[in-house]
Each structure stands twice: as C-alpha cells, then as structure tokens.
Amino acid sequence: MTRVVVTGLGVTSPFGAGVKAYWAGLAGGVCAIRPLTLIDASGFRCRIAAEVPEVGTGSARRSRADRLALAAAAEALEDAGLGAADRAGAALVVGAVGGGMLEAESWYWARTRGERAPRWAASLRGMLPAAHAETLAHRLGLDGPRHTVVTACSSGAVALAEAAELITDGVVDVAVAGGVDAVTRMCFMGFNALRLLDPEPCRPFDRDRRGMSIGEGAAFVVLESAERARSRGRRAHAELAGHGSTTDAYHVTAPQPQGEGMARAMRAALDAARADPTAVGYVNAHGTATPQNDRIEASAITQVFGAGRPLVSSTKSMIGHTMAAAGSLEAVATILALTHEIVPPTANLSTPDPEVEFDCVPRTAREAAIELAMSNSFGFGGQNIALVFRRV
C-alpha cells in the first residue's frame, strides 16, 4: 500500500495570509469572529463572521474565493518545493460550495434593483464551484487529473481524501488538494433562515451554545507518495494515514440522531490507518456549535473512543465555519498540532456541556505529544468524513 504524506501546506484564514499567521492565531486561542463588513447584514439577528482581513493581490476580475484559493495553493506548492515540471503532472482536487457566488450576487442584486450592474460575464464566469479548480490549474500549471467535489461542509476534507486515492491508486504520485469558500450572502442568509447562527461568537461544546459563526478562507496541501518525497529529499509534515467516508441517508440537513454515520466514518478512517482508537491523541472536531451537531458528534466520538479521551477541540471557535474550506483548514490545524505538539483550544468555551464526555481544551492551547490525530468533517446531506494523520 502506497503511503501518502503531506509535504506542503498553504492557508488563507481569518488570521491573514499564510500558515504562520494561522498557527499563531490558533495556538494563541484568538477569536477572529468580528462584525461583518463584506455584505449588508442589517435586519439579521446575527451580524458577525470571521472574514479574511486581506485577500492577496491578483486580478480584480477573479472572484474573492479564487484569490483566497490561489494564495493558499501557491503557498503549499512553494512549501513543498514543487517546480513547474512537478506541477505539470500533479492532480488537483478542490472542495468547493459557493464558488464565485459573492460576485454573482452583486450582479444579481444590482440587476434586480435596477441599479448599474457589474459586467456580468466577469461576475458569472467564476460563479460555479468548478471555477476555482480551473483558475488554480491555469494559473499554477497543474495539468494532471482535476476535479471539484461538492459535499457541503465536508468538501475540503473530501478533496484531501480524493487526492490521496489518486496517489494510492497509482494514477499520480503528487497532488494538490484543499477547499475554499468566501463569505456569501446566500450562505449567511441561509443559515440565518435556518436559525443556526449565534449572534455572538460561536461556543462549540459549551452548555449554553446557541449556534455557529460563518467564516471564510482556503487551505491547500501538497500530497505525495512517501517514496517520491523521500527520493527528492523532502521532509513531510505528516502522513495522511487513512480516511473514512460515509453517508447518513437520513435527512437533507439534519444528521442521523445517534451519530451512526459519523461513528462509521471515524472507524473506517482508523481501519484504513490500521490504528487503534487508543492511539489517537487528538480529534479536531467538526464542532459547529449548533446544539444538535455538537451533541451528536460528541456521542459519536464517545462511541468510537470511549468516554474521557482523547483531547477534542473545535477550531471553528476561532475562525468560524468556513464551509467548503473548513475540512482542509482543520486538516492543516490537525497537522500543525502534530508537528508543534500543541493542541489548539476551543475558544469561547466557558461552561463545558455536561453531556460531552471528553476534554475540549477550553480557551487555552495545551502541550501534548501526539502520534495520531483525527480531523472530522460532516456536511449537509449527511456526508461524513474523518481523516487520520500520523506524525512522521
């Protein structure tokens, strides 16, 4: 079986550009959820989100999400030391949901209100989720197999799993994978309509949690076979040791109440990694802070790992729920926890939910030497994935 390792990391997060800023924010327990500026939030109960403070340079004709993705993917490629020749055969898998919807909304809003609309070809060209992959491939010279996966909030993690399978199947030996989403009106309004947003920064696993916070960002990784990384003298950040994907087949928005699909994904990931649950030291939870998700995820984690262990935290407490980017941003957080031997905290957690039977690392990061860590992502439609990373 081909081992898949992570040799490049790239992030654009509400803490700013780059992996370094991301880790500084996470390890510092900083909450980047602030008043929303990108869109008009008047009339809504919730008016906050975690926005990326500066979106990198690049053509203004590109969507905000494209620019977030380009900055993150370029950083990952540079970190991995992949030159043009390496890139030409590299696979690209992107997890996406909103595409360039923010710009398309601007056009549609103006058109509907009889205002002067932006040029619509420019607004709409990048609207579909697949636009990010096309932009990244074109700008970064990635001409290998390419696809875009849409599995709602688990898209970014699924992208990593898809890329890993391309490597283990022998199709390619190097791939770029990750997820991206920008704040959009549709997403913000939709979760408001579902009454799933907390007017205050979200508090995952808190007894008094009231819902999630929206965020935005992008994270990409370079995956390659361990043999290839070794042959070119690259030290890996971690091994992507296994993943498990399942579907609830229960409800379009609500998770299966017993967390059966979530637990099955975690067990499948552990099986793929040939790992015993007791070997896992940290779980980066999906942890949206909705009453329902956190209760069901906590139950599923307990089913798999038993009560009281391992350490569990939700980095959404600091950067919000970044939708299609969440799975890959949290995968990077998990890898950084392994490499730094520090577990990022669950910010804003002051009163742990008594139904949650494990240590959620409240407010302050914790030193912990970990060999194996898991990252959970669960999407609308009951689309569950767990990734297991091993220290190298």
Added chain:
Amino acid sequence: MSALPRREVVITGVGVVNAAVVGAWPALGAWLDRPASAPPRQLGRERPAVRLPEATLPGLIDPVDGRRLSRVCQLTVAAVRLAVAEAGLGPAAGLGVVVGSELGDFSSTIAFADGYLERGPAGLSALLFPNTVMNTMAATAAIAATARELTLTLNVPTIAGELAVARGVAAVAGGRVDAVVAGGVDELNPLVAQMLDVLGDGGLRGEGATFLVLEAESAARARGAAVLGRLTGAAWRALPARPWGVGRQVASRAIAEALARAGRSSPDWIYVSASGDGPRDVWESRVVATALGDRSVPSVSLASLVGHHAGVGALHVAAAAWTAQSGRLPTSTGATARVSGAGLVHGLGRGGGHVALMVEAA
C-alpha cells in the same frame, strides 16, 4: 480514472429521464433502435432548448416527493430509482452515489435570492436554502436509494456526467464500495441559459438525468444480476485551457490510459461529447483524431438528440453498452450503423476537463 483497477466493473442498472426517453435498459434500447430527437422548443427570448415535457416528472415521482423535492432533485431521484430497481439492489447493498452536475439547482438558488430581494429577511425560505448547495441532489438520491457509503457530487463544465461515471468506476474497481449509482443531472433555467450564452457556450441545451448502477463483476454475477455492459477502462485528465475556454493541445493522456487498461490499441466506435458548441466540438474532434492516428472510426453524439446536459455523459456510457451488445451505433439521422468490438465514450469540456471510458459487451 485509475489506470489499474483491481476489480472488473459492470453495469447492472440504467435509469434515464430526458425529453426523448424515460425508463430503464429496455426503454433505452427501444429508443436507440430508432433514435428520434426530441424537438427543441423556445420559451420567451431564450434560444430553443430541449425541454422535458411537464407531464413526465409527475408520472415518476409520488406527490409527497413532488412537493418536497426541487425539480432537479426530482429528476435525480427518478433516474436513480429506475437504475437501482433494474439492478435489483436492496437497502443492505454497500451502495455509494456519485452525481455529476454542471449547474446544480439554480432555480432554487434564484428563488431563495428573490425571496430576500422582495421581502428582506422575512422572505428567506429555510426549505429552499439546502437546495442552493449543489450536493442536495446527491443527498436526496442517497436517501432514496438507501446509499450509506461514499457520496460525491462532482462539478465540472460540460463533462460532469462522464466524470461521475469514471469516478464511480474507480470507487468500485478500487474496492472502496461494492456498488455505486453514478451519473449526471441538470435542468434548464433561463438565467443560466443567458449566462452560458455570455460565456460562449453555443451548444444545443437540454435537461434530464441518467444514472447507472456500477458493480464489481464478481459480486454482480454472484447475486445473479443481469450484466448490461462492462467498463474495461476509465481515465480522467485535463488539457490546458483558460477557465471556460477552449485549448489547443490535442495529445490525450486520458484516451491512452483508458485504451491501455482495456488492452486495446484503438476503439471501434466512439460516443463523443460534441453538443453544437462549435469551438469545443472542433477541439474535441482534433483530440480524438490525434489519438486515433490514421484510423477512421465512426462516432456519434446523442447530445444533438436530447440537448446537452450532465446526464448525457452517463447516457453515452449506457448507449455504448447497448451498442456493444447489439452491434448497432445510432446516427443522428434516426438510423443505426452496424459496428462491432469495443467503444470509447469521450468527453472534453470547456476549461480542459477530459474523460475517456472504454465500454464492452457483457
């Protein structure tokens, strides 16, 4: 995808819902025997497009689902149910779902936005919002088919259906699922049609869904399932192009890999993704011609009969299985030509997405 699948993959069920044909394998075969086109119709100022008759979906979807599901989800569920029923798979099957869609559910997205623009926050529909996320078709399909393994939605211009089938082949061949229902779906929407016009896609548009049940051959034979066709090679790659653009490079690694896996040097006939989108069709013909060298191979596209939509890619795979079995290749004139051997299903999309699948008789 994979150049080296570990399990042989077969088709055991087909579900088709479009303007020209509705049903499973027998209905598809009857239509392909005398392939009639569904005439394009014009609504308002739009260009003519091939529309699904209004009476079709109510005949396939029960009233509860008809109220609960968006139209594109209804298309998906109807075709998936036809395919799974034909395959005879029960709820206990380790079934996955791969949905290819080029456009998703724009009708719901626009309706959701209009609610806000007309009435402010009070006009937002919590029921419509989930449909604005493109994986809702896959979620409803998974519920309808009790599919509890891997579920994916793939989005790519032009070739979403072909890609979904290729990804499904990889999942079964690699042993990650026992069976998968894979295919494509799209619906017509006036605003989307305008958008595609602006972006330069001038092809004949249609709507509908086609899904296939793909299984490991050993498992299908063991349970006595009727095998409708074999997928002996599948690969996806990309050719350089600008986003939504048409490229110049014509050397196809996808075709070469699919042929190599099937152990063949050339296909005997081809289903191509040509849809009347002139620049893209020309590019595809040059890519195919380069791959074939001097060999002349008959080719056809059913997009000219049903209008291009993401279901056409899976429709081509099902049709290729019928051609391999019957020895007849449909033509756009309503006749069929005699052929033999193995066929290639080829897709080349705007932006450079590129899929090749080799199909042989059971």
